[in-house]
Amino acid sequence: MSRAEVIFPSLLFAVVASLLAAGFFVFHHSWTVIAFPFGAGLVVCALCLVDIAMSLSGRRAAPSATDMPLETLSPSSLIWAFALALFVYALGFVFGPAAYLLAYLRATGSSWRLSVGVAAASLLVTWVLFIKLLRILLPFEPLWWPW
Amino acid sequence: MLDAFLSAGGLVFQPAVLLAMALALPIGIVVGLLPGLSGITALAFLIPFTFGMDPLVGLAFLLASYAAVSQGGSITAIVLGVPGEVPNAATVIDGYPLAKQGRAGYAIGGALMASALGGLFGCVVLAVLLPVMQPVILSFASPENFFLSLAGVAFIAVLSASAPVRGLIAGALGIFLSLFGYDPVDGVPRFWMGSDYMLDGFRLVPLAMGLFAIPEILALMSSGKSIAQPGRLEPISFGQVVEGGLAVFKHLGIFFRSSAIGTVIGIMPGVGGATAPFVAYAAARQTAKNPETFGQGRIEGVIAPEASSNAKEGGALVPTLALGIPGSSSMAMLLGAFLILGLQPGPEFLKKHMDIAIALAWICALANVASSALMFLLSKALIYITRVPGHVLAPILLALVVIGTYSADNNVNDVWFIFIFGALGVAMERLNYNRPALLLGFVLGETIERNFQISMKAYGPAFVLRPISIAIIVLALAFLLWPNRRRLTLLWRRA
Numbered sequence: 001m002s003r004a005e006v007i008f009p010s011l012l013f014a015v016v017a018s019l020l021a022a023g024f025f026v027f028h029h030s031w032t033v034i035a036f037p038f039g040a041g042l043v044v045c046a047l048c049l050v051d052i053a054m055s056l057s058g059r060r061a062a063p064s065a066t067d068m069p070l071e072t073l074s075p076s077s078l079i080w081a082f083a084l085a086l087f088v089y090a091l092g093f094v095f096g097p098a099a100y101l102l103a104y105l106r107a108t109g110s111s112w113r114l115s116v117g118v119a120a121a122s123l124l125v126t127w128v129l130f131i132k133l134l135r136i137l138l139p140f141e142p143l144w145w146p147w
Numbered sequence: 148m149l150d151a152f153l154s155a156g157g158l159v160f161q162p163a164v165l166l167a168m169a170l171a172l173p174i175g176i177v178v179g180l181l182p183g184l185s186g187i188t189a190l191a192f193l194i195p196f197t198f199g200m201d202p203l204v205g206l207a208f209l210l211a212s213y214a215a216v217s218q219g220g221s222i223t224a225i226v227l228g229v230p231g232e233v234p235n236a237a238t239v240i241d242g243y244p245l246a247k248q249g250r251a252g253y254a255i256g257g258a259l260m261a262s263a264l265g266g267l268f269g270c271v272v273l274a275v276l277l278p279v280m281q282p283v284i285l286s287f288a289s290p291e292n293f294f295l296s297l298a299g300v301a302f303i304a305v306l307s308a309s310a311p312v313r314g315l316i317a318g319a320l321g322i323f324l325s326l327f328g329y330d331p332v333d334g335v336p337r338f339w340m341g342s343d344y345m346l347d348g349f350r351l352v353p354l355a356m357g358l359f360a361i362p363e364i365l366a367l368m369s370s371g372k373s374i375a376q377p378g379r380l381e382p383i384s385f386g387q388v389v390e391g392g393l394a395v396f397k398h399l400g401i402f403f404r405s406s407a408i409g410t411v412i413g414i415m416p417g418v419g420g421a422t423a424p425f426v427a428y429a430a431a432r433q434t435a436k437n438p439e440t441f442g443q444g445r446i447e448g449v450i451a452p453e454a455s456s457n458a459k460e461g462g463a464l465v466p467t468l469a470l471g472i473p474g475s476s477s478m479a480m481l482l483g484a485f486l487i488l489g490l491q492p493g494p495e496f497l498k499k500h501m502d503i504a505i506a507l508a509w510i511c512a513l514a515n516v517a518s519s520a521l522m523f524l525l526s527k528a529l530i531y532i533t534r535v536p537g538h539v540l541a542p543i544l545l546a547l548v549v550i551g552t553y554s555a556d557n558n559v560n561d562v563w564f565i566f567i568f569g570a571l572g573v574a575m576e577r578l579n580y581n582r583p584a585l586l587l588g589f590v591l592g593e594t595i596e597r598n599f600q601i602s603m604k605a606y607g608p609a610f611v612l613r614p615i616s617i618a619i620i621v622l623a624l625a626f627l628l629w630p631n632r633r634r635l636t637l638l639w640r641r642a
Binding site for chain 2: 004005016022030033040041043044047051071072080082084100104105114122125129130134136137138
């Protein structure tokens with residue numbers, strides 16, 4: 001048993017129980033409004049307790065031998081994934097993804113030709129496909145821009 | 148009836164109708180291949196182009212694109228592990244492991260053939276049932292819809308047989324998360340934390356993208372390797388796709404059962420078509436010889452959800468046309484298009500325009516076959532995506548997911564929620580919690596609550612005693628207990 005197998009359901013339990021408590025004592029929802037979420041939340045909490053008990057008692061089926069092993073996530077991949085949100089915030093939905101692709105591909109050792117090509121293709125897709133053809137209003141301006 | 152059938156055939160094979168379908172199919176496929184965009188997006192984009200068109204030409208234009216979107220969504224589910232639409236999430240379970248084993252072509256072939264034939268099945272049923280379905284549909288009220296939706300979530304336990312408690316946690320959590328925002332009956336906001344965004348609760352697209360796309364993208368970024376595992380690669384050829392297509396004929400029982408499940412669920416207005424592929428998948432797993440190998444790349448796990456997913460579209464058209472009650476959100480959009488084109492679906496529509504109604508069934512069937520054929524031609528190129536190095540594919544995919552998710556609702560907060568749900572998705576994947584179960588619970592949660600509240604107000608607690616409700620409960624229990632029948636018989640004898 002790994003610690004995560006106990007920590008994750010405990011976290012779920014804590015979050016759901018806190019939300020239910022907040023519904024009653026902070027938002028003062030009436031019983032008719034909160035009854036159904038209360039029932040669903042109670043089921044989640046009860047099942048989390050069962051899951052924690054099963055993990056602690058070791059009563060859990062071992063993963064099948066044919067299960068594919070999962071890739072270990074590197075911290076740099078997590079940082080790069082969240083970096084896209086920053087690029088979009090700083091440069092908007094059209095230029096942000098293009099700049100992100102250029103930066104990421106160069107940083108991971110791709111050639112200038114590929115990196116610039118992919119960034120240019122990104123601009124083309126956002127501009128031609130999303131904005132012109134699908135008429136989706138992707139914001140050009142940076143998201144912090146006040147006007 | 149035969150007259151209407153033949154006259155409908157004559158209407159469909161007009162050059163203008165066929166041209167409209169040919170124009171709409173590529174648009175539907177492009178929308179389907181973009182993560183986050185759904186059939187509703189395609190319909191919303193295409194409806195303005197139908198102004199002034201002949202009604203049948205306009206509807207052919209819309210239905211063809213709609214059919215193609217579903218095909219595109221199943222391809223991304225297999226090749227990238229990212230479902231194009233909610234129903235495609237069931238295809239990820241076995242389709243993506245097949246792609247990882249280097250057998251994406253096999254999975255795509257199975258999916259395309261099952262989709263095409265499933266769509267045909269649904270449309271044939273639509274054409275046959277249209278004149279007689281009215282009393283049957285009207286006998287399903289909120290109690291029946293409540294039990295059907297609840298049974299859909301209960302099947303989650305079957306979907307995650309290796310860790311049923313975790314499957315149930317995921318399903319219940321999905322229902323709980325769907326209950327944020329306005330109460331569907333009283334209109335009072337719940338758990339909204341003072342944020343305007345939360346008044347409408349969590350959104351489906353960021354949840355689906357976070358749960359499914361982010362874990363795969365992070366894995367690709369970390370490894371830098373392609374999706375298809377090196378050393379297990381088969382040469383890319385049409386032969387692989389054809390082999391997958393032929394696999395449907397080896398599993399005809401699963402195909403027909405799944406298509407029937409899809410059609411029946413599609414017919415029920417208010418249940419929501421997202422349930423059909425999950426129920427069909429659970430049924431396929433339930434009746435298989437080695438159910439424990441599902442989830443590791445079984446072609447039956449691709450055939451079942453795909454057949455039911457497309458068959459349900461024909462089914463969903465039945466209440467839309469016969470009663471004017473849309474069977475799904477996309478059908479609600481289509482209903483709007485009918486009105487724009489000067490047609491009013493409902494009992495009168497069937498009396499006056501039975502030929503058009505059957506022509507729509509023809510169009511649905513043709514569109515399914517044509518979009519499958521088009522996808523078949525594109526399949527070889529699409530399989531190459533599984534061989535692109537992870538460090539190139541992952542950022543492109545992430546950018547598409549972010550832009551697609553924003554486009555679904557034009558709301559920046561959706562983008563931040565992709566990452567929040569992404570963290571949840573990573574934890575669930577690593578700890579063997581069933582992600583499709585959470586998604587299904589989320590999709591059905593609001594339906595379950597609404598139907599429960601209406602049933603309680605209309606019938607009181609006695610709503611559970613309605614004959615059709617009892618039949619649904621008995622069938623669901625039989626289905627859930629079937630795998631443990633020997634153990635139960637043994638316990639019964641001992642007692």
